[in-house]
Amino acid sequence: MAADQLWSLAYVPPLATSQPQQLQRPEQAAASSASSTGGGGMLVYGTRTALYKLPLPLPPAGADGTVRPQPELLAGREGTHRRADGRGEQAMFYKIYGITVDATGLIYLIDKDPFATQSYLVCVTPDGGVSTRLHYLPINLLFPTILPNGYLAARTRDSGQMLLVAAGLQPVLPPLPAAAATAAASASAPPPRSLPGDLGALLDAAPDGTSDVTVRVGERRFHLHRAILAARCDYFRQRLAEGSFADGRMPCCGRDLDLPDTEPEAFALLLRWLYTGGVDVPPEKARGVVELADRLLLPELCDAAQAALLASVSAEGVVEALLWAAGCAEVRGAGRFGGLLEALNRWYVSHHDEVRRVAGASRARLAVEAPALHLELTDAAMDAAADRAAAAATGGERKRRHS
Numbered sequence: 206m207a208a209d210q211l212w213s214l215a216y217v218p219p220l221a222t223s224q225p226q227q228l229q230r231p232e233q234a235a236a237s238s239a240s241s242t243g244g245g246g247m248l249v250y251g252t253r254t255a256l257y258k259l260p261l262p263l264p265p266a267g268a269d270g271t272v273r274p275q276p277e278l279l280a281g282r283e284g285t286h287r288r289a290d291g292r293g294e295q296a297m298f299y300k301i302y303g304i305t306v307d308a309t310g311l312i313y314l315i316d317k318d319p320f321a322t323q324s325y326l327v328c329v330t331p332d333g334g335v336s337t338r339l340h341y342l343p344i345n346l347l348f349p350t351i352l353p354n355g356y357l358a359a360r361t362r363d364s365g366q367m368l369l370v371a372a373g374l375q376p377v378l379p380p381l382p383a384a385a386a387t388a389a390a391s392a393s394a395p396p397p398r399s400l401p402g403d404l405g406a407l408l409d410a411a412p413d414g415t416s417d418v419t420v421r422v423g424e425r426r427f428h429l430h431r432a433i434l435a436a437r438c439d440y441f442r443q444r445l446a447e448g449s450f451a452d453g454r455m456p457c458c459g460r461d462l463d464l465p466d467t468e469p470e471a472f473a474l475l476l477r478w479l480y481t482g483g484v485d486v487p488p489e490k491a492r493g494v495v496e497l498a499d500r501l502l503l504p505e506l507c508d509a510a511q512a513a514l515l516a517s518v519s520a521e522g523v524v525e526a527l528l529w530a531a532g533c534a535e536v537r538g539a540g541r542f543g544g545l546l547e548a549l550n551r552w553y554v555s556h557h558d559e560v561r562r563v564a565g566a567s568r569a570r571l572a573v574e575a576p577a578l579h580l581e582l583t584d585a586a587m588d589a590a591a592d593r594a595a596a597a598a599t600g601g602e603r604k605r606r607h608s
Contacts, residue, residue, distance in 0.1 A: 213251040213304045215312065217258075217331060218377075247331070249312055251301045255281030256312070256329060280333045286596045288318060288325070288337075288555075296335035298327070303348040303359075308375040313338070315346045315359060320555055320589050326357065326372070341515060341548075343368065351376045401481040404433070408480045418445070421461040425469040427476065437479045440501040468493045478506045486510045488517030492529060499533075499541050511545045518552050520559040524567035527553060527582075531575055550582060557586040 245261035256279040266272045280296045289297040304314040312329040324346045326339035345362040352358055357370040416428035434441035471493035478484040486494050491514035498507035527549050534542040572579045
């Protein structure tokens with residue numbers, strides 16, 4: 206292999222444990238030592254679309270004094286710019302931009318997908334098992350590395366900024382002694398008080414005599430605090446203006462504020478965000494939170510819930526999500542939902558082959574209920590396939606010139 210074809214390089218040390226690899230759960234795949242990496246570990250290096258391993262130590266020099274190492278394919282296919290999890294040649298990459306290794310011998314790389322305008326964090330086990338860990342990373346990430354605290358750090362190509370991801374990885378470098386001492390002291394001390402924590406506790410304690418307004422959602426009543434609602438939400442500020450609700454009912458008279466056409470579970474998540482400034486939105490509740498946050502004039506929560514929805518998209522459910530987003534954009538306007546619909550469109554196109562295999566019934570529904578959107582997605586998928594074929598042909602020609 207010509208030297209100018211190499212784009213990334215990392216050393217995988219020999220490990221003391223020997224456990225079977227688990228492709229779906231690399232955090233449990235503390236890969237085998239001598240059987241996978243050789244007695245001296247191995248050198249892993251990559252082209253744009255494939256990874257190779259070179260067991261160490263190198264073989265002895267021949268009679269002419271030349272060492273002739275024998276690299277082996279670890280994962281991927283030369284010249285094939287696609288994305289697929291799998292093992293060995295069954296796995297594929299679009300464009301590999303840097304690799305790094307954790308303390309268990311797992312290899313992590315940034316795979317750039319130019320057609321979906323995003324990057325992925327991909328995990329590779331020492332025996333060639335490939336699984337995608339994170340989706341929807343910025344398109345221009347380079348040079349990943351694992352910090353002593355287990356965060357993944359990567360540099361953006363255009364702006365030169367650094368992205369930090371709390372990935373919970375196992376660093377090769379141990380934590381600094383001062384940091385370890387601080388962590389031990391913190392573990393033995395009671396947790397510090399914080400405003401989000403205290404307000405979350407206030408929300409959980411209700412009804413405890415401190416609430417001064419009740420919001421009724423379906424058959425469920427939420428005992429809340431007027432000052433917090435008014436300060437954090439423009440919708441409630443208007444409803445609670447001048448000591449009375451917009452419909453003239455007074456909370457001091459024991460009357461509830463009704464919030465019709467609302468899911469209680471979605472409203473509970475919205476309240477958690479209002480009181481604490483953050484909330485983990487379960488994927489199955491994301492649509493309800495998106496619609497409610499948009500309705501109650503909370504754009505930041507709406508964006509966070511949309512991100513949770515995008516992170517959980519699957520080939521089986523993408524058409525349902527597309528139809529829902531298209532309906533929201535039509536009814537509520539493209540301002541808040543146009544970006545979501547565009548992101549779902551890109552996901553559909555980049556995973557078109559998989560969607561076609563597993564989502565036949567919903568694709569037929571898409572053609573019936575949204576024919577214009579169906580035609581747009583079909584054309585985009587065909588264009589993407591043509592681009593990939595052209596890229597593969599170009600890569601094959603380049604490979605022939607180098608061979």
